[in-house]
Amino acid sequence: MDFSSFLTSLGTSFVIFFILMCLFTWLSRKPGNNGVYYPNRILKGLDPYEGLSRSRNPFSWIREAMSSTEEDVISMSGVDSAVYFVFLSTVLGIFVLAGLVLLPVLLPVAATDKGVKADNTTISNGTFNDLDSLSMGHVEEKSPRLWAFVIATYWVSVVAYCLLWKAYKHVSDLRATALMSPEVRGEQFAVLVRDIPPSEGQTRKEQVDSFFKTIYPETFYRSMVVTNNKEVNKLYEELDGYKKKLARAEAIYAGSKTTGIPEGMRPTNRTGFLGLIGSKVDSIEYYNEKINELNPKLEAEQKVTLREKQTASALVFFTNRVTAASAVQSLHARMVDTWTVMDSPEPRQIIWPNLPKNFYDRQIRQYVVYVIVFLTIVFFMIPIGFISAFTTLENLKKLLPFLKAVINQNVIRTLLEAYLPQLALIIFLTLLPKFLLFLSKAEGIPSESHAIRAASGKYFYFTVLNVFIGVTVGGTLFSTFKTIEKNPNSIVPLLASSLPANATFFLTYVALKFFVGYGLELSRLVPLIIFHLKRKCLCKTEAEVKEAWAPGDLGYGTRVPGDMLIVTIVFCYSVIAPIIIPFGVAYFGLGWLVLRNQVLKVYVPAYESYGRMWPHMHTRILASLLLFQVTMFGYFGVKEFYYAPVLIPLPILSLIFAFICRNKFYRFFQSTALEVACQELKEIPNMELVFRSFIPPSLSAEKADDDEQFEDAMSHQVSRTASSV
Amino acid sequence: MDFSSFLTSLGTSFVIFFILMCLFTWLSRKPGNNGVYYPNRILKGLDPYEGLSRSRNPFSWIREAMSSTEEDVISMSGVDSAVYFVFLSTVLGIFVLAGLVLLPVLLPVAATDKGVKADNTTISNGTFNDLDSLSMGHVEEKSPRLWAFVIATYWVSVVAYCLLWKAYKHVSDLRATALMSPEVRGEQFAVLVRDIPPSEGQTRKEQVDSFFKTIYPETFYRSMVVTNNKEVNKLYEELDGYKKKLARAEAIYAGSKTTGIPEGMRPTNRTGFLGLIGSKVDSIEYYNEKINELNPKLEAEQKVTLREKQTASALVFFTNRVTAASAVQSLHARMVDTWTVMDSPEPRQIIWPNLPKNFYDRQIRQYVVYVIVFLTIVFFMIPIGFISAFTTLENLKKLLPFLKAVINQNVIRTLLEAYLPQLALIIFLTLLPKFLLFLSKAEGIPSESHAIRAASGKYFYFTVLNVFIGVTVGGTLFSTFKTIEKNPNSIVPLLASSLPANATFFLTYVALKFFVGYGLELSRLVPLIIFHLKRKCLCKTEAEVKEAWAPGDLGYGTRVPGDMLIVTIVFCYSVIAPIIIPFGVAYFGLGWLVLRNQVLKVYVPAYESYGRMWPHMHTRILASLLLFQVTMFGYFGVKEFYYAPVLIPLPILSLIFAFICRNKFYRFFQSTALEVACQELKEIPNMELVFRSFIPPSLSAEKADDDEQFEDAMSHQVSRTASSV
Structure with a gap:
């Protein structure tokens, strides 16, 4: 790819982005699309446009995004989203500060060198062009000009350390503020108990109750033994399905009344496989019958489940946040493999089937x-x-x-x-x-958010190893495989020497990703089309329409590793080809703007983990930085620069920095500090409500008063504290 | 050394042991030696002989040791001593069970082989003798008889796993029982707080009090800010020295009255360097004067210390054991490097100068x-x-x-x-x-027992690396240094091939250690001589005599690594030269007997760590086992045994075993499990007494009622719990 075709691709991408942005401006004004462009506001009960400008200015969303504060983000979308913006702005900050020094210094240094024209050592597969003269590859071997690049490497690292430190502190504050909130949040009063040892002569409930009552006589409220809900869930879903179908059939019936036939046309369906075969029946009657048939079945199964399908895990509720926070961190039984006490996740993100898995x-x-x-x-x-x-x-x-x-x-x-x-x-x-x-x-991870963090970590290492290192070293690797076999240390110089050849590829990659990727993100063309198709052809009831525009969450599991890949690419090229820095800045700047808009108006968080994603992001940014430092060391070796060893302190510094951060900050992200948990609440928590919020929907009774049916699996103790208050 | 000289050395050692034992029987009957042979009983306020036989039978101490129970040991010498006996008997059990199978199987297998006479590959520096024909070195290379040795290696490992598992469980029970004791033990109510962050406008005391009162409003009792006691300790020791000298001078004066001159001879001394130069003064008057001079100085310094020398650490007292146990395990502040809360050691083993050291x-x-x-x-x-x-x-x-x-x-x-x-x-x-x-x-370790554990670990690695591997490989290492440099993997075969040559050396070493070492231990000849010398020449007062026979403790810091060296030696030779097993059995059997006697009658524990030494012992026994397994693998390689790889699972098994034990048991040895801490106490703890027991002697006022002087550094809160009881 030569320079002009690079510019062409860049231009095309930009045009696509501009078109998508205009489309967005036009489409988001249509009230029929509100469900696609403002679902978060609608679900929060806000008017889609209230407080927002309705002008035809295609840039008004940018102004809105810029003027929104961190508090807005937290109130609309939770701490996790705010932490994601801290990540974006930290990386943006690093690249801006790096670019401010590197661009004006390194570009002239590289461009004014005599250059290594035909005899350059780096294989330039048609990439040798105007861009190359702005990169480190253009500087002669052993040239004293390389000192500028050494200093640049240090500058990038130091900037990264400072901003990461600031960001970790800030995220820690965000987490603390959220956890200190005077609002009553159920998960702060509950703990998850796993690996309950078998006991004779006691039911699980008695066992859990007596164990925790002895240890926490003042603050123990109640326990809920986790049951194996497989059967009851199946019944519940079946019932739910029939209820939806009934609603749909009724809607069709009502609809048919308004259109032509005044007495309406009762919808019919077949009872066999997928509604394709079997005898034809009246849908409304059939579904009503099914529901009436399943209701007692479900109730019976609920009773059986609560009584007989208790597992070796439980949720325990305390009347006070400090006790719950300190219980999570304490060893309860002598043997670590019994009575494991863990943080309780929010009810909505508990992965129930994982709870009974033993140590x-x-x-x-x-x-x-x-x-x-x-x-x-x-x-x-x-x-x-x-x-x-x-x-x-x-x-x-x-x-x-x-x-x-x-x-x-x-x-x-x-x-x-x-x-x-x-x-x-x-x-x-x-x-x-x-x-x-x-x-x-x-x-066996008990919470959705934790599983997503774990998956995102795995995906990060996959992308960095395969996409980045794979593409870079790719072609050259197999031809030089024997060299590596002989001397495994040669992988670093190999990676380093292949880097410049691929600079243009990655420049284009980053540009494509931010223009087209964020263009699509902003315009939401795909969800829009799907929504309209669904509404036209499938949706009959209000609930179905609502389901059709359900926006989902940010999708950290793939989004963060994707961003991380860009971070890795930009870090690694920042000194070798500083021209990539503006692209990185554009990616994260544009990302910040577009996602700010999406978070405020579109995405609805699926869970709240109070910023637990941050340590993972932090570690991975540092891992990218480390890779950058090691590759730079290798590249200086390729350049036969005698002073390359002055870079050796950098990776060590990174490891020390990671170690210190981990030591200082990380434990607070694992569990709640007591000074945070001991903040006053604005009201005495209604423990009954907290307790009920944890009952899985398939087990929760419709009526609030048939409490006694839970007594088998769920204990109740008139709390002394509550009664004495 | 040939066989006869080996027997001679063995015989000599045994004779020495027998003589020492008779000496012990004779000397321990003399009442004047009670301070040397029964100090623990005397200090516990028991009659030295009560319940013990006074017969002239030299073996009566053995009967007494055999009949004593674990409870006796715990009541006389604490859990740590009992744990040490668990260690001894576990190792003894492993060796006995190993010997029962290995001796009757391996000795005939080795002895009846044709043998590798002159052309053996192992260098036998004059050690080739009758003993060698009983060892694995006598079996031909590639012989199928080596299978017996492979199975033996597995047997030893499996026996070790089983007994170690049982022992860990038992020690865990011992620790739990001790911690559950209904006795009030000060350290269970206190926690150590370090890294208190600087604060403006508050004294340290206010800061600590308000922090812990907020988190533990119900159970917080009082705090004690740790002060820098360097100055006050110096004054206190000076004063104490003068008091002792005064008592001594008065004793001399009283003594002189009884001997010749009725009006007595007032002792004199010189005031200069070491009492050798300077003017001569009347001792009693001089010391009285000094004491009167120092007393107000000390009091003033105490006040200054309490008010102005407060450091960033404190002891915090709770009215209940569960709170203290859970506080230790909880994160208190968001930043890990502030408000670190740790287990409080017993007052007697706190290393005060280490407390203020920051994170x-x-x-x-x-x-x-x-x-x-x-x-x-x-x-x-x-x-x-x-x-x-x-x-x-x-x-x-x-x-x-x-x-x-x-x-x-x-x-x-x-x-x-x-x-x-x-x-x-x-x-x-x-x-x-x-x-x-x-x-x-x-x-910066805060407690004596922890420091001793840490030192003992270091010493273990030193002895194993230098004494065992050093002696074994020693001579051959330098000559073959170039081989190792070329191929570092050759260290294992090298170690393995040098082992047989040194079997006799280590046999003698072990024998010498148990006969002479334990003979001296039992007879206490050295302390006896020192005691009598001191009593004759130096001691004038009762306190000085008591100091002269102060027995000290078991000295785990050097004793345990010493035993561990024997464990390592016996393990490593157990299959190669099974004849070493009886020696190992004798060492640990005799050690058990002799030390049982010493623990019950002589040594006074300096601290109680509730068996925290055990995980260290366990890990090191496993480390020895691992070394044994790796060397065996190497030695089978030297024997050119094609099936040597069947031993590869063993080291992996050991690592898995270590990992599981660590996971299952270790955390309870780091901190107290809440189910243990929540046991009922036999009385409501007198928190004032608990608090006072932690005041260092140099700061404790003579009178009990001048409480107000501590108010500066030590807070007081009328505990709600205490007042409501």
């Missing part, structure tokens, strides 16, 4: 998952290669003879031959985040 | 100490070599010319030349444990 099960699962992930990351090309080989046209013809006619056509043949391997790769890459999330849940 | 100080000190210890272990021969070289006779003559006359005499010259290097080594080895203890205290 050793969890440990073993964790290691097995680590091994699987390691193998996936390192050898992921093997299954894909296998699939590609398997799906060659010749094989396909043999296996699926009916395709022969299609395949023999020349155009299709060429297309398929060109895209089949990529197709396998794309399908794999699409499924990977889901696979990693599945693996993380299989570890 | 980063402690961390850095720890790493620095680790580096120093590592260097000491690895390069300890270098300073000794340097000293040896420096102290050659020629150098001595040059430096200290006045020694010339002495050195020129032939006998002395030969002696010095022979012993000077060894002398340096012996002095170094004597000082090493003290040096390691000093280093451990320099880490």
Whole structure:
């Protein structure tokens, strides 16, 4: 790719972005699209436009995003979103500060050097162009000008340390403020107890109650033994499905009355497989019948579940936040593998089936998952290669003879031959985040947010190793494989020497990602089309329409690793080809603006983890920085710069910095500090409400007064504190 | 050493042991020696002989030791001693069970093989003798008989796992029982707070009080800010010295009255350096004067200390054990480097000067100490070599010319030349444990017992690396140094192939250690002689006599590493030369008996750590086992046994076993489990007494009622709980 084609691609991307932005301005004004562009505001009960300008100015959303404060974000979307913006603005800050020094200094230093024209050591596969003269590759070997690049490496690192430190402090404050909030939040009063040892002569409930009553005589409120809800969930979902179908059938019936026939047309359906076969029945009657049939079944199953399907885990409620916070951090039984007490997640993010998994099960699962992930990351090309080989046209013809006619056509043949391997790769890459999330849940993690953090970590290492290092070293690796075998240390110089050749590729990649990616994000074209299709063809009831525009959350599991890949790319090229810095700034600046808009108006958080994502982001930014420092060291070696060892302190400094941050800040992100938990509440918590909020929907009775049915699995103690207050 | 000289040395050792035992029987009957042989009983207020037989039977102490129970040990000497016996009996059990199988199986297998006579690969420096034909070295290479040795290796490992698991459980029970005791123990109500952040406008006391009152409104009792006691301790010791001297002078005066002169002879002393120069004064008057002079000074200094020398650490007292136990395990402040809350040690074992050391100080000190210890272990021969070289006779003559006359005499010259290097080594080895203890205290560890554990760990690695591996590989190492440099993996086969050659050396070492070592231990000849010398020449007052027979404690810091060395030796030879197992059994059997006697009658524990030593012992036994397994693998390699890889699972198994034990048991040894702490007390604790027991003696006022003087550093709150009871 030469310079002009680079500019062309950049221009095209920008045009696409501009078109998408205009589309957004136009589409978001239409009230019919409110569900797509303002779902968060609607669900919060706000008027979509209240306080927002309705002008036709395509940049008004930018002004709104800029003027919103961190408090707005927290109140609209929670601490996790605010922490994500701290991440974006920290990285943005690092790149801006780095660019302010590196661009005016390094570009002239590189450009005015005589340059290494034809005899340059870096393989420039057609990338040798005007851009290259602005990069470190243009500086002669052993040139004293390389000192400027050494200093630049230090500058980038120091800037990163300072801003990361500030950010960690700030996030810690955000977390503390949220946890200190005088609002009553159920999860702050509950703890999760796992690995309850078997006991004779006592029910689980008695066992849990007596254990915790002895230790916390003043503050113990009540316990809820976790039950195996598989059966009851199935019944509940079935019932729920019929209820939805009934509502739909009634809506159709009501609709038919208004359109033509005054007495209406009662909808019918078939009772067999997928409503395609079987006898035809009146839908409303049929569903009513089914619901009446299932209701007593569900109630009976609920009773059985509560009485007989109790597992070795429980939720325990305390009347006070300090006790809950300190219980989580204390060893309760002498043997660590019994009575494990953990932070309770919010009710909505509890992964119920994972709760009864026992200590050793969890440990073993964790290691097995680590091994699987390691193998996936390192050898992921093997299954894909296998699939590609398997799906060659010749094989396909043999296996699926009916395709022969299609395949023999020349155009299709060429297309398929060109895209089949990529197709396998794309399908794999699409499924990977889901696979990693599945693996993380299989570890036995009790909360959704934790599983997403774990999956996002795995995905980060996958992208950095395979996309970044893979693309960079890629071609050269196999040809020089024997060199590496002889001397494994040569991987760093190899990576370093392949970097400049790929600068243009990554420049284009980053530009594409921010223009097209954020353009699509902002305009929400795909959700818009899906919403309108659904509303037209499928939705009959209000609930169904609401479901059709349900916005989902930010999707940290894939979004953060994606951003991290950009961070890694920009860090690693920042000194070698400083021209990448503006692109990084644009990516994170634009990202900040677009996502600010989306967070305030569109996305609805699926959970609140009070910023627990931050330590993961912090560690990964540092990992990228470390990779950058090591590659720079290698690249200075390639440049035969005798003073390259002056860079050795940098990786050590990074490790020390990571160690100090971990020591100083991390424990507060694992568990709540007592000085935070001991803040006054604005009201005496209604423990009954807190307790009820944790009952899974499939078990919660419709009426509030049939309390006695929970007595089997859920204990109740008239709290002394509550009664004495 | 051939077989007969081995027997001779064994016989001699046994004779020495028998003589020492008879001496003990004879000496311990004399009432004048009670202070040496029964100090623990005397200090506990028991009659030395009550319940013990007074027969002249030299074996009666054995019967007494055998019949004593674990409860006796705990009541006489605390949980730590009982845990030490669990260690002894566990190791004894492992060796007995190993011996029961290995001796009858392996000895015939080895002895009936044709044997590798002159052409054996192991270098037998004159050790090739009758013993060798009973060892694995006698079995031919590649012989299928080696299978017996493989199975033996597995047997030893499995026995070790089973007994260690049982022991860990038992020790955990002991610890739990002790911690659950209904007795009020001060340290269970207190926590140690370090790294208190600086604050404006508040005194330390107010700051600590308000912080903990907010978090624990119900159970907070009082706090005691730690002060810098350097000055006041100096004054206190000076005063104490004068008091002792006064008592001594008065005793001399009283004594002189009874002997000759009826009006007595008032003792005099000189006021100058060491009582040798200066003017002569009347001792009683002089000391009285000094005491009267120092008393107000001390009181003034106490006030100044309490008011102005407060440090950033404090002891906080709670009215209940659960709160204290859970506070230790909870994060109190958001930043980990402030408000660190730790287990409070017993008052007698607090290392006061270490308390104010701050978080980063402690961390850095720890790493620095680790580096120093590592260097000491690895390069300890270098300073000794340097000293040896420096102290050659020629150098001595040059430096200290006045020694010339002495050195020129032939006998002395030969002696010095022979012993000077060894002398340096012996002095170094004597000082090493003290040096390691000093280093451990320099880490900033707050309690004596923890420092001793840390020092004992360091000493263990030193002995195993230098004595065991050093002696074994020693000679051969330097000649084959180049092989190792080329291929570092060859260290294991090298160690393995040098093992058999040194079997006899270690057999003798173990025998010497248990016969002479335990003989001396039992007879207490050295303390006896020192006691009598002191009593004759120095002691004038009762207090001085009591000080002269003060027995000290077991000295875990050096005793445990010493035992561990034997464990390592016996493990490593158990399969190669099974004849060592009886020696190991004798060492630990005899040790159990002798120390049971010493613990019940002699040693007085200096502290109680509730069995925290155990995890360290456990880890080190496993480390020895691992070393054994790895060496065995290497030795089978030397024997060119093709199936040697069947041993590979063993080290992995050991690591998994260590990991599981650590996971299951260890946390309870770090902090108290709440189910243990929540046991009922037999009385409502007198918190005032608990509080007072923590006041260092140099600060404690003589009178009980002048409480107000502590108010500056020590807060007081009328506890709600106490007042409402």
